[in-house]
Amino acid sequence: MSNLIRGLNTIKDRLILWWKSGISKRWFGSNLMLLLMCLPAVAHIGLFGYATLPWLMVAFKQYRASDGLWGSAWVGFKNFEFLFTSTAKGWTVTRNTIAYNAAFIVLGTILALLLALLLAEIFRSVWSKIFQTALFLPNFLSWVVVGFATFALFDTHTGMINAFLTSLGRDPIRWYQSPQYWPGILVSLGIWKQLGVTSLIYLAAILAVDPQIYESAQLDGANKWQQTWKITLPLIMPQIVILTLLSIGRIMYADFGLFYQLPQVYMNTSLISATDVLDTFVYRSLISLNQVGMATAAGLFQSVVGLVLIVLAYLGVRKIDPNRELM
């Protein structure tokens, strides 16, 4: 008991000293100020990042705008059940999302690596700066603008590709009415958009490799192919794995613009089966079909699976590069 009283007295004395020294005022004052500086951002994230979360409950309800969130009837997993039936095409859409992203990851990585290797070869030349600059441009163009350019390519009557085909004596293809071509088209264009930045990230990694290793390998008689395969690739493998893991973490999320603008699915409904991904599916269910509950269910599904994958990806990345040296 006396120990407790002594302890409390010590604390009291310390507090008085602290208060009197004025350090506390500065500390308190500066912490208060820092907190104030955070408030706008915190308010914004609180609203759009957290206040949106309760509305995910709509996935479990029969939502009516007039009833609001709380008044709408609870229907358990009915929205999810309907989502994964063949009419609602929930599984098709999920499969599309994952398949497209897998193609982006695999093909995108291979092509980015190839391009990065080529860029590393010509790094000293005058042209390389120009090329590297050009590679950034796709990130500055919106998919709407790219959609106009692809329209000039794929339009049945005025498109460049059909003009090329007819000049070869082949029949023109009605691209916007033929779903079978679109996986290829969308994968190509999705890679097109990311190729530049990804290859430059790999280029930076390749350039970071110690040139002396190549010299000694060359002295040992290794040719370029062997050097690439046995030296470069293994040494940049951590970066490759990290980027790949991060991409896998986002495998449930698609680039809405790519899948909405390019096939112009708002006009060409026949293409939906081949091009629909979770993001466009949620949008359409909400806006066109007014199936709010099912749209939310799909979104919740996407976010939950996405969360698991992203967390696993981050853990994987932490394991490879615990001191955050590489990325």
Next chain:
Amino acid sequence: MITSAKIRPIHSHRLQAKLSTLLNHILVGAVSLVTIAPVIIIISGSLSAVNAIKSFGYRPWVQEFTLEAYRYVFLDPSQLLKSYGVSIVVTAIGTLTGLSITAMMAYALSRKKFRLRGLLTIFIFFTLLFRGGTVPLYIIVTKVLGLKDTLWALILPGLTNPFYILLLSAFFGGIPSEFYDAAEVDGASEFAIFRYVALPLAAPMLATIAMFYVLQYWNDWFTPLLFVNDPNLTPVQYLLQRMMQSMTFLQQNMTNLASTEAIPFPTESIRMAMAVMAAGPMTIVFLFFQRFFVRGLIQGGLKG
């Protein structure tokens, strides 16, 4: 692969090296061409005569050079001007506001003495992992906040990006503490340190993030797609999107159509001209900023 100057290749090797370098340049050049292809396509389409396009189709070069498409666009530029106005206002307000609140929070998070640092970092970080998605966003903006068909609906949702906050915060944290300590000794308040020490030192990073914001807001057509129907609030990219959907939208809003002339409405080339008007500003921004990216990215790698 990066050959050292000390090792002298013999002649046939040198020829082989020259050929492979040439091949390299051609390959990479081809890829670069593909990368900038869309810009080439829309520019050449916009400057081509519509009859040429109707007869032969689009080409990645100019057919029968003419400015008629641009003339029609600027004949009644009211819709385009309105849209540009919206885009500019949204981008300006969004970028300035977003950058300010991002910078303030990033600075606070970088200060070790800030007691709520850990908590707030997790607060932000979590939103990177899990999001509500489109439907909750839609309901919040339209029903709860009642912002459908307003300018705020275009500006508000994109104001913060947790990624930028964390990026900038790491940068602030990397500033040597001597700078901060000196200011503290002088009795500066946290906001003063932020304003007079941290911000100037972080100028390049701030410029980069500002550019990200500009890009985000200028190219955004998804937010208007969700929330805007009013032609007076239609930003440029969304205008383009709706144009693609129906040429009638454009015709309805261009009151001064040259219907008195026999020349038909040059839809094919007008499409491309509008696309050029939409992509133009960001392409100019790109050309202006491009010196920084390449250097930054590569030098980061070379140092490490």
